[in-house]
Amino acid sequence: MTDEFPDVHKKVLRNSFKLNRVGIRNVRKPVTVNRPNKTVTLIPTIDIFVDLPSTLRGSHMSRNIEVVNEVLDNIVREPVASIEDLSEIIATRLLDRHEYATTAEVHMRADYFMDKQTFSGTPCLENYVLLAESRATRGEGVVKRIGVEAIGMTACPCAQETILKVHEDDGHDVPQEVPGVSHNQRNVATLVMDVPDGADVDADILIEILEGAFSAPTREVLKRKDEAAIIVHAHKNPKFVEDVVRDVLRTVLERFPELPDDVRITVQSESEESIHKHDAFAERRTTVGELKR
Amino acid sequence: MTDEFPDVHKKVLRNSFKLNRVGIRNVRKPVTVNRPNKTVTLIPTIDIFVDLPSTLRGSHMSRNIEVVNEVLDNIVREPVASIEDLSEIIATRLLDRHEYATTAEVHMRADYFMDKQTFSGTPCLENYVLLAESRATRGEGVVKRIGVEAIGMTACPCAQETILKVHEDDGHDVPQEVPGVSHNQRNVATLVMDVPDGADVDADILIEILEGAFSAPTREVLKRKDEAAIIVHAHKNPKFVEDVVRDVLRTVLERFPELPDDVRITVQSESEESIHKHDAFAERRTTVGELKR
Amino acid sequence: MTDEFPDVHKKVLRNSFKLNRVGIRNVRKPVTVNRPNKTVTLIPTIDIFVDLPSTLRGSHMSRNIEVVNEVLDNIVREPVASIEDLSEIIATRLLDRHEYATTAEVHMRADYFMDKQTFSGTPCLENYVLLAESRATRGEGVVKRIGVEAIGMTACPCAQETILKVHEDDGHDVPQEVPGVSHNQRNVATLVMDVPDGADVDADILIEILEGAFSAPTREVLKRKDEAAIIVHAHKNPKFVEDVVRDVLRTVLERFPELPDDVRITVQSESEESIHKHDAFAERRTTVGELKR
Amino acid sequence: MTDEFPDVHKKVLRNSFKLNRVGIRNVRKPVTVNRPNKTVTLIPTIDIFVDLPSTLRGSHMSRNIEVVNEVLDNIVREPVASIEDLSEIIATRLLDRHEYATTAEVHMRADYFMDKQTFSGTPCLENYVLLAESRATRGEGVVKRIGVEAIGMTACPCAQETILKVHEDDGHDVPQEVPGVSHNQRNVATLVMDVPDGADVDADILIEILEGAFSAPTREVLKRKDEAAIIVHAHKNPKFVEDVVRDVLRTVLERFPELPDDVRITVQSESEESIHKHDAFAERRTTVGELKR
Numbered sequence A, B, C, D: 001m002t003d004e005f006p007d008v009h010k011k012v013l014r015n016s017f018k019l020n021r022v023g024i025r026n027v028r029k030p031v032t033v034n035r036p037n038k039t040v041t042l043i044p045t046i047d048i049f050v051d052l053p054s055t056l057r058g059s060h061m062s063r064n065i066e067v068v069n070e071v072l073d074n075i076v077r078e079p080v081a082s083i084e085d086l087s088e089i090i091a092t093r094l095l096d097r098h099e100y101a102t103t104a105e106v107h108m109r110a111d112y113f114m115d116k117q118t119f120s121g122t123p124c125l126e127n128y129v130l131l132a133e134s135r136a137t138r139g140e141g142v143v144k145r146i147g148v149e150a151i152g153m154t155a156c157p158c159a160q161e162t163i164l165k166v167h168e169d170d171g172h173d174v175p176q177e178v179p180g181v182s183h184n185q186r187n188v189a190t191l192v193m194d195v196p197d198g199a200d201v202d203a204d205i206l207i208e209i210l211e212g213a214f215s216a217p218t219r220e221v222l223k224r225k226d227e228a229a230i231i232v233h234a235h236k237n238p239k240f241v242e243d244v245v246r247d248v249l250r251t252v253l254e255r256f257p258e259l260p261d262d263v264r265i266t267v268q269s270e271s272e273e274s275i276h277k278h279d280a281f282a283e284r285r286t287t288v289g290e291l292k293r
Helices: A061-075 A083-097 A157-169 A203-213 A224-235 A241-255 A288-292 B061-075 B083-097 B157-169 B203-213 B224-235 B241-255 B288-292 C061-075 C083-097 C157-169 C203-213 C224-235 C241-255 C288-292 D061-075 D083-097 D157-169 D203-213 D224-235 D241-255 D288-292
Strands: A019-028 A031-035 A038-042 A045-052 A103-117 A123-137 A141-155 A184-194 A264-271 A279-287 B019-028 B031-035 B038-042 B045-052 B103-117 B123-137 B141-155 B184-194 B264-271 B279-287 C019-028 C031-035 C038-042 C045-052 C103-117 C123-137 C141-155 C184-194 C264-271 C279-287 D019-028 D031-035 D038-042 D045-052 D103-117 D123-137 D141-155 D184-194 D264-271 D279-287
Touching (some): A019 A103, A038 A103, A045 A061, A083 A103, A083 A123, A141 A203, A141 A224, A141 A241, A184 A224, A241 D019, A279 D045, B019 C241, B031 B061, B031 B083, B038 B103, B083 B123, B083 B141, B141 B224, B203 B241, B241 B264, B241 C019, B279 B288, B279 C045, C019 C103, C031 C061, C038 C103, C045 C061, C083 C123, C141 C203, C141 C224, C141 C264, C184 C203, C184 C224, C184 C241, C224 D157, C241 C264, C241 C279, C279 C288, D019 D061, D061 D083, D083 D103, D083 D123, D083 D141, D103 D203, D123 D184, D141 D203, D141 D264, D184 D203
Parallel strands (some): A184 B184, C184 D184
Antiparallel strands (some): A031 A038, A103 A123, A141 A184, A184 A264, A264 A279, B031 B038, B123 B141, C045 C103, C184 C264, D019 D045, D123 D141, D141 D184, D184 D264
16 A cells, blocks of 8 residues: 555655765653663663665655664563663664665663762662664674763862962961862763673773762762762862863773774763853763773 | 735634733844943843733734834834843733733843953953843733843852861861862852832842852853962852852842832742752742841 | 761751742652553652741751652552652652741653554554642642643644635635645643542543644654645644644543632643744643633 | 962873863853944854873863953954854964964854845844854864754655645545645754865855755744745745755855865754654765765
8 A cells, every 4th residue: 555655755866965864863762671680761862864875865764763663672572781782783673674775873862870879878879871872884784882971070179279279378287188178060971982792891880980080979868977978089089071081091991901992982071160151071082092002 | 915815813712711821932033232331232032922812713923023023123213221121112012913912921031241350350251141021911011020140159068067077076177267178069040020110120230149149159261369269269158059049139138128019039049069960959939028027 | 976067057047038949950760650551660850849947047958869769769669650649749758857848849750651553553652741740738738730741733724724815816726625735843732730639630631632632643653644644634623822722721621520620720832833933832821710610 | 470379280191191172161252243244243152172182181271261252352353254263263372372282173153143035025034053163283274164054944745745646546636736735844954064265155155055955944924925935835845854955965066166175064954843753864974075976
């Protein structure tokens, strides 16, 4: 029946241009992921693209959602361990269904919650973001990427030293053990990297790496003692946005010593400066090979 | 010519419901406002509504933009001093043009810039938000409201005292003049109030009131000395979100002692807590009469 | 140990102002809700407030999260059927924990997915938004509100008639059964209403009411025939934003004939006009009693 | 005086990593630009970055704002014609001031208004977005980019043909001159391209190119006749997101036949589909040389 309709998409074009990405954005779907010790429901926002040759007028948009639905239906029988695995499966299937395409791309972004503790051991549930990207190329396989985003706290090392100097100049004697005041604020850090075949790169570890790179992590429940502990810790561990990015890079190399040289890594850190109305930002886009040099 | 078209809006309904607000949202227009010593170009986002009786199917939407354009064209000849004055003129004209309406509402929101200084006198240009609202009622005149939004810095008084206590318990002797560390962050404060006829309530003064209620204002250019001064000032002047709201209320009463009792005031303060992923918030909705009691 | 710390919040104030709302915003938490035939995981964004008397300097912010966590922990043993029930439980507990407060408010907003069908019966999963609000007043109980938000399609009745007239004037004879072109677009409709004690007001029904008030519902998967059916349906059923609001009001009265007169209802409809860069909007804020008059 | 403070940024690091971008984001500043026949006030949001060698701990963040302020102060004496020229000047000065940097980047985004007309000649003021990017490399000069974003209307060619076929199958005879119904919606199109030295690439022309590629442009004021004209025009000129991107590419080559082969061009088109809750998207990233092949 459908075949009887005129197929405007299939119209053959002459002297036209190919397109790099044609597809749909901002699809939302609940997804169940089987983690080692728990089953997690995520609600990712999904973007899906394939390329389009210069000779075809339109891409078959509805096939994109159909592929997502088929893959999600199948999860019930064959559970997946992560949204990056899911993005890889969807990207592969997209090439099957869009026979004219040579590349397929899937991007996902989802809120994620982890059980954490305060310094004194009070349990709390913290909010992070998971990112996933897969790019399938016909005849060449899939490049899969994993990413995480975390909110932490940074205290400025420069202002802290300046103010200590001011106190000294004023003749005030501050004990060594007492950290000096500084401006501190929310910092949003992001780490995105390729996952080579067979590599075991887990989002929970990446979040741990980001949290370890801040002046201090932030926690939802903080009674007096914990609040004091976090703030003192942050002021004994002041960080620029530059420091956060470099500490993440360093720890990735330490935690994943086996990563091949061609693994791409992007790390960003953005501080919502408490003393300014604008933000401070640092970024490195590189490969493991470049970092090791 | 237009009259020959069928007028679906004018269709008479039976047994239907009146509507409180029908109109257009997210209109953007550059507007020139004549301030005492300068001419300022603002680009407000404008929402415009009238009510609709139960007997009419549709409001004449295109008249809303026409009224805005007529009023803005006229500004060239008769300059206005503020966007709240502009909102009042537009609301009044809306009732003229929508003969079936009994109320008309105009809301405006625009970025605004003021020349400020750091503690040491370095000039800088700071970013604020202006708000304006007018509600015209047929036969009753217009109620006009002015509002401002400002970003500043708050340092937490509670964490500061806790940490001082911890240092004391640990036997560290901190000089009285040296402020203790605390968490600090961006705070967004908002003040919206009625402007009674003839009252002189200026946005620049309201912004000054908001900035005075933070632990410290924030500035775009901060060389070492100024950065230190702002941070030390904030830590000698720690504030909860509750304190910010109350200090704004107190200062409004002091600065505008003549305001009538029925003037409505709303003050909000929201802190992007540096130790949490969520925000802290305080609000008071009241009248001058209630505050004076 | 905690008790030994100075309690800055408890500081007694003189000549200060009470505050209407003090609390936290933008808390995110996964929540499991037991629906009649399924268990659903939602990730609401939660705002929590209590009021604060003029004599107290600060509210105990950390108690808010503690109450949420206790209530969510308890869900495992005593499942809840909806986020509005959850908001009611949280609001009630907040008054227990903030002994100085006279009111407590909880607002929740969460993405929600429902199994729907296209005209031809293809199953698809559609995205909506759930809203919930509860306000507890000491000694007076809780007022609970439920809300939903849905995206649909509106086609403009006025432009359609004008164009038909233009065709007629040009001597073109269009068959009665063939709907005329018009502009159509996404419309976001919202319905929020009180839930009186014992009333059975379910979010799924409210979503059905909203979807029935558009020119047509929108669906994620649309093969040719279904796409044609939805568009033809929308053009045979053209709607202004005003029509959407009124049809929702009418259907609420029909579907819930037993609602008491004091139930408050707010209905909004906003069209992202395809022929303009701004949006069209209609709203009614009323009570069941007013509507029935 | 400043020199006496400890300079934490200048701290020399060993075995650390270089960073690609360190700077500030979301700076807002009013800017006056001298267009051929008018002076325009824009309020761009500005991002500013330089790179940082592996041996330096921190970038001098405050120099970024200082450079912006110096350049803007100088505009009074030496007016600029566009924000892309402004971004070029700022990027060049950043390298002067950050003596350790090898690259500097400036991104700007600003609302922009142009006088346009409806089909019948009614004047109206339409809202667009200007984009500008400059990247200066020490010893190699600056690569400057210009961009524009416009909102228009697209009507779907595929649904239109399907529905015509349905009408035919049902035996309805629709006159050739009467366009068939389809879904239509807001489309946001973006064009960003390099501006080679000496080339005359004006934002107003680029906006004209985008507006010409939609099914129809959108206008703020539309009386009956103009509304009908725009909708009929759109339905006689139906476009996929793919068509919009290709028509922009084609027109850029026609309007700027002299552009060198290495000029990079990115064109995007995104439709807020009226029949779906998700968006449709198409993109080409290419060079003039590739397009001409």
